[in-house]
Amino acid sequence: MARRFPAGTNTTATAPRRESAGRKALGSVRRAQQITTYGVGAMIAIGDQSFIVSGLDSWDVSEADTLHEPRLEGPLGVDHFCLPPAGEADSGRGVKVRRFPETYSCPSCEALRRLRDFGNGRNDNSCGDCGSKLTPSRFVVACDGGHLAEFPYWDWLHRRRDEERRAQHSCDRRRARLSLRSEGRTASLQGIVVACDCGESGSLEGAFGRDAMASLRIGCLGLRPWLGRDGREDGCDRPLRVLQRGSSAAWFPAVASALSIPPWHRRLTQLVERQRRHLLGKTDARIREFAHDEGWLAPGRYSAEEVIEAVRTLEGVAADAERDPDDIDAFAPGSRLRREEYRQLCAETPELPENEHFVCVPPASTEKVSVPGIERTMLVKRLREVRALRGFTRIEPPADSEAGRRRRARLALGPDVDWLPAIEVIGEGVFLTLDPERLGRWESRRGPSSPHARAEAVRHNHERALRSRAEDPLTVAPSPVTSRLLLLHTFAHALITEWSLDCGYPASALRERLYVDDDMAGVLLYTATSDSAGSLGGIVAQGEPAALAASLRSALARVSWCSADPLCMEADASGVDSLNLAACHACVLFPETSCELNNTFLDRALLIGTPDGEVPGFFSA
Structure with a gap:
């Protein structure tokens, strides 16, 4: 028999009524936890009993808020997203749970x-x-x-x-x-x-x-x-x-996420998106008539041409997303979604009333402060991220491979569920790219102690782990691990740890978003959490040249020594499946909710080099 708990903020558990008297809420969790911790198929302890969260077929989302993010909807094959329902305790609405285990x-x-x-x-x-x-x-x-x-x-x-x-x-x-x-x-x-x-x-x-x-x-x-x-x-x-x-x-949740970037950041686009079933595929005359009826063409708002252009843009991008549904399963830091975001983060999007969900500008300071190794700094003063739960795995975390897709469990029994649970979070951040010339010289080094050799060791361990989980080892795709990925990922961890100390944020309230490929070497460090820890402010200020230079120096000094040294620095492998080198909980590991690669692919030696000088660090060169 299924029972319910609302997705809210009160965590007090209550006993269920008997079926004849109706349902009573057993307890509640935060909406964000329905995506990251207690989603469909997860077991949850409520008081002295244990339950499992039921499939989406049983969720009552009739009064749930609807979210749209076209860059995710097409690849995930859904029409929209829904916030996990947050019903009152005695309403009978909410997320259903079933008793498990029954023993x-x-x-x-x-x-x-x-x-x-x-x-x-x-x-x-x-x-x-x-x-x-x-x-x-x-x-x-x-x-x-x-x-x-x-x-x-x-x-x-x-x-x-x-x-x-x-x-x-x-x-x-x-x-x-x-x-x-x-x-x-x-x-x-x-x-x-x-x-x-x-x-x-x-x-x-x-x-x-x-x-x-x-x-x-x-x-x-x-x-x-x-x-x-x-x-x-x-x-x-x-x-x-x-x-x-x-x-x-x-x-283990399988979560897909995307930032709302131009043109989806504009208020007009958001209006069109909410009314997409009335506008997409319609004639210009019908769009103009609908916009007039909705009051969008009132003086001081929008012109008919602007509305029509927004509708056609939405149609075009939705079609592009549907043509490449496998991209959502590609290695996230190098996917098409990330490429689109990378281009927008490198460009300026001014702070205007129309730019509702995305503002990205260069630092305002005119100080001539050199930050070695950093090419570009952009202050993301406003951003919106949509995170959707698309499945889950057990035993092993989700993998960006065909075997990983087959291991992902279904969220619903029937095929008629055209939505996924998701949350939207509003935050701010700093986007950084590495100096391409310096990066090229550093990557080109060869030898048994070169960055390339250390990355090859991790890549070999990663491919071995992928083959062990694949039904047919011969079909395993090559590992995406490179020295550039290890460098950027460890750099993000070091800077987030430093900023959590400088700004007063818990590390769990900060997140990384990596952009890594042959022509991308950037990282977005941002606050995007739905609770009060995401609204403290102060992260954008860390992107100003003087503050960035100071925090980077401090971060590199902090990771140059670990209380587990020399074992940590000299380790041939560490972490799950030996996917780390010089990295442990005493230096660069932090809460996995903030890390998009589950605390793997880390090596602080690539940041600062080894004490004997044999391995060159990017920032020590």
Whole structure:
């Protein structure tokens, strides 16, 4: 049975009413968390119970605010985006959740069974025998195709027996009474013991092994509990892995985002976008008539020609986006969407009333302050970003590859959902590009200790990780890792850490947006968060020449030494899948919500060089 919680700011959990009395909100989360933390298919703990967020088919968005971002709608194949619904607690509206896992245990009498079998009703979280509060199962199983299921306690216990014991002692799965106890002698899985009334007992030691389920011939059943009882997907042959219910590996969001850049930043374009179904594909006469009826042609507003031009521009860009739907799955820092943004960020967009969502200007200061290594600085005084949830993965984070696309789980069961959940955030930032001549000289160096050699080591590890996840290793696309990517990414991390100290922002309130390709070498550092931390101000001021030079010097001095040195600097590999070199939590890693590459592809040696001088740093050259 599905229940609801509104997407709001109050995190107080309340118990559900019985179905006959209507639904009552269980709790609430922020709208942004519906995209990044508790989206469709994610498990959420509310009080002493556990639920999973239901598919989009069940969401009531009849009163939800609609968002439009044409640069995303075409590639994602949707008509519009919706803000996660934020209904009142007793309205019955909001985001549906389903109970998962359904297996609970009693800490007093140690019974282990489904909640409905404890005898106190389907919504009563107490033991029918002793009255103690029940605890949801700590463990679930999942495959990297997104499927999710209850931990198979009975199978784990009974399939471990050898063939002779299995023949002598039969046990009916449906009638077996299991118990779960913690012996307390150790904090490991060896201290968690499962027992059956048939006399079998054993610990959960080894359950987290990569091949633990496969060795017992326990395969994936293709279950998708967030889509209800009809959500099963047959034919999955991916191996199951055991996860803790609250593990970060249980849900990785696949988020697509875009900035509102010219011409989409203008107020007129926003008006046309909101009324697109009445305007797109219509004749000039019909557009002029509609604009007149809406009051857009009133004196001091817009001319009919301006409205018609805005409609035709919207039609053209929408058609271009539909012709290249695979671009949204390309490596983000070098995608077509980023190229469009890069061109606009390099140009000036003045601060005018019509430029509602994008203002980008050079620094106003006339100080002759040199910032070595930086070619261009632009102050983005106003920006709008739309972030949409397009799917999720389990076990492994989303990847920019064909295998990564196949691993992405569906958000809805039916094909008739023409929208995706999204949020819009307003912020400010600073856009920086590196000196191309200096960058070219630095990249061209060769040798065993050159930037190219260090990047090749990371690229080799990345391709190995991609091949291990691909169904056909021969079809894996080349890794996009280059010394330029490692340099720009580490530079962004170093500067964000410095600005979080200078401006008072938490690092989680600042974000990076990379622009990396053969003809792009830029980064946008910005505030774009929907809570109060995104409105402190002060980031734009860091782009003025004197402030930028000072903060860059301080940032480079800070990353030149790490409390984990010399191990950190001399590491041959670090991080997940060995995708980092000189990078750790004591120097350049920060909250993954601020990093678009999940804290991978980092090497501070490329910024400042190695102490022995063998590896040249871009900013030390």
